[in-house]
Amino acid sequence: MSTAFLDSYRFLARYNRWMNQRLYQACETLTDEERKRERGAFFGSIHHTLTHLVLADKMWLHRFACQDTAFAALPPALLTLPDGSDYTSDLHPDWPDLKSTREALDAAMELWLADMSPEFLLSTMRYANTKGVPRAHPAWQAMTHFFNHQTHHRGQLTTLLTQAGVTVGVTDLIALV
Numbered sequence: 047m048s049t050a051f052l053d054s055y056r057f058l059a060r061y062n063r064w065m066n067q068r069l070y071q072a073c074e075t076l077t078d079e080e081r082k083r084e085r086g087a088f089f090g091s092i093h094h095t096l097t098h099l100v101l102a103d104k105m106w107l108h109r110f111a112c113q114d115t116a117f118a119a120l121p122p123a124l125l126t127l128p129d130g131s132d133y134t135s136d137l138h139p140d141w142p143d144l145k146s147t148r149e150a151l152d153a154a155m156e157l158w159l160a161d162m163s164p165e166f167l168l169s170t171m172r173y174a175n176t177k178g179v180p181r182a183h184p185a186w187q188a189m190t191h192f193f194n195h196q197t198h199h200r201g202q203l204t205t206l207l208t209q210a211g212v213t214v215g216v217t218d219l220i221a222l223v
Contacts, residue, residue, distance in 0.1 A: 051186065052164045058193040059159050061222050063152040065200055069096075070145055072207050072214045078141055085206050089134070089199075092206050096148070097138055099199050101131065103151050106192045107158070109173040113185070115166050119157035124150055132176060 073081055073092060081093040089095040104125050111120040131137065138144035167186040174180050204214045 049164050051167055052159070052162060055162075055167075055189050055193070056156070056159045057222075059152075059155045061219050062193065062196055063156065064222055065217060066148055066152055068214060068217075069200060069203055069207070070148060072212045075212055076210060080210060081141065085209065087202055087206055092203060092210070093139075093141075093144070094134075094136060095199055095203050095206065096144060097136055098133055099196060100138060100144065100147055100151065101127065101133055101135060102195060103155075103192075105133075105176070106188070106195075107151070107154070109171070109188070110158075110185070110192075112173065113166075113169065113171055115163070115169070117158050117161065119154050119161055121154075124154055 073096070076092070078093075082091045084090050085092065087095060089098045104127055107120050108125040108127075111117050111122075111125060127135075128137065138147055167184070167189065169185050170182055171185040171188050172180070172182045200217070204217055207214055
């Protein structure tokens with residue numbers, strides 16, 4: 047099987063890390079109070095939107111890690127969430143903790159994809175969603191959602207940062223090429 051399909055996800059992981067580094071660097075120019083200020087966004091603040099991405103990434107990576115294929119790059123210690131966590135939980139109220147968790151997740155994603163076989167993407171992924179409903183579909187569909195979800199919320203973040211007077215610069219995927 048060709049690795050082109052898998053290589054596209056590896057490219058998205060590099061883009062993910064690159065954009066997260068740029069967003070977090072832009073957020074460093076704001077005070078903690080400004081990052082946490084209610085701005086009328088879906089998750090309220092810049093900080094809570096960033097936290098949502100970390101939580102969602104942990105949830106999805108945990109789902110991937112629980113499939114039939116073992117992934118050493120996705121250790122339980124990195125992905126474990128406290129019982130009762132949902133997409134609105136603020137598990138990282140401390141900025142340095144949130145930032146270091148983001149960096150660890152981004153590094154783990156790249157290692158995970160570097161070790162992944164192309165066959166994994168065609169396997170059937172089985173898990174329960176956050177409401178406990180069983181789901182089953184090709185892993186590539188979950189991977190596409192995983193990266194699309196990140197891009198969606200980073201778009202919201204660039205708007206929030208622009209409204210706060212912070213310029214992120216070019217965010218287009220092609221800029222990484």
